[in-house]
Amino acid sequence: MPYDIAPSSLSHHGSGSRPTVRAGELYTSFDTAGLAEKLGALPEQVRNAATWAARHTRDWLRTQVLRDLNAELGTTKKRLAMRFRKGGNGRNTMSKDTTMATLWIGVNPMGVEALKLKLRQTKSGVRVGKRYYPGAFVADVYGTGKPGVWKRLGRKRLPLIKMMVPVQPEAAHIVPKYVGEAAAIFEQRFEHDLRYLVDWGKK
Numbered sequence: 001m002p003y004d005i006a007p008s009s010l011s012h013h014g015s016g017s018r019p020t021v022r023a024g025e026l027y028t029s030f031d032t033a034g035l036a037e038k039l040g041a042l043p044e045q046v047r048n049a050a051t052w053a054a055r056h057t058r059d060w061l062r063t064q065v066l067r068d069l070n071a072e073l074g075t076t077k078k079r080l081a082m083r084f085r086k087g088g089n090g091r092n093t094m095s096k097d098t099t100m101a102t103l104w105i106g107v108n109p110m111g112v113e114a115l116k117l118k119l120r121q122t123k124s125g126v127r128v129g130k131r132y133y134p135g136a137f138v139a140d141v142y143g144t145g146k147p148g149v150w151k152r153l154g155r156k157r158l159p160l161i162k163m164m165v166p167v168q169p170e171a172a173h174i175v176p177k178y179v180g181e182a183a184a185i186f187e188q189r190f191e192h193d194l195r196y197l198v199d200w201g202k203k
Contacts, residue, residue, distance in 0.1 A: 035191060039198045047099065049194035054101035057186040058086060062103050064178050065171070072170040074129065075114045083107075083167075107171050109164035112149040119149060126163070133163050 036046045062084055070077050083106035113119060117129040125134040126149050133149055140147040141160065149163040 032190065035194065039194060041194055041198050042201070045194060045197040045201065049190050049197055050099035052193045053186050053190035054088070054099045056189045057182055058088070058101035058103050060185055061175075061178055061182055062086070065103075065105065065174055068174045068177075069167075069170055072174070073110075073165060073167065074116055075110065076116055079110075079114055105171055107168035109166050109168075112163045112165055113146060115165065119147065131165075136163055 032046055032050065035041075036043075041049075066077060066081060066084060070080050073080070085104040085106075086102070087104060088100045088102040112126075112128050112131070112133070115128060119138045120127040121138050125132060126136040126138055127133075128149065133151065136149050136151040138147050139150055141150060150160045151163060153159050153161055
């Protein structure tokens with residue numbers, strides 16, 4: 001299954017700026033230098049705190065998006081969770097001043113059978129909840145034991161086209177909702193972790 005969008009790239013830089021969403025990616029950056037100077041933090045402590053904060057915020061964002069996307073699509077969380085992949089591990093080798101954690105979400109369409117709804121075959125098509133597919137039929141075409149909803153393109157038996165549910169439009173409007181909150185959580189977590197590291201370093 002392809003994973004073709006990275007809606008969460010959480011980073012810190014030396015100067016502050018507002019969180020933004022660009023080309024499917026969420027960037028949040030703020031001034032870490034001021035807090036580091038106030039606490040007397042070492043560069044390595046700043047990098048470690050930013051790494052932990054990025055991972056924490058990425059995992060928080062995953063929970064929010066998975067919950068909302070599941071509600072929008074009406075599928076199971078277990079099935080939808082397979083489309084989420086975490087990466088970055090909080091470090092960006094491109095720059096020592098940037099911390100990045102990535103959440104990849106597969107937004108290719110999913111088969112109608114993935115929904116938590118009964119596939120109801122009628123004389124004229126298939127009904128799945130509020131969705132109706134005229135001329136479609138339920139069949140286990142590949143013999144996997146998991147029937148899908150199919151439709152013939154012409155009068156002949158083949159070719160067939162599988163009925164799918166779009167994912168990308170829903171994901172595209174869900175992720176931006178959390179831009180501001182993600183930035184706030186990142187900053188709060190960074191300060192918490194940096195204070196911990198500085199205090200621990202004094203022992």
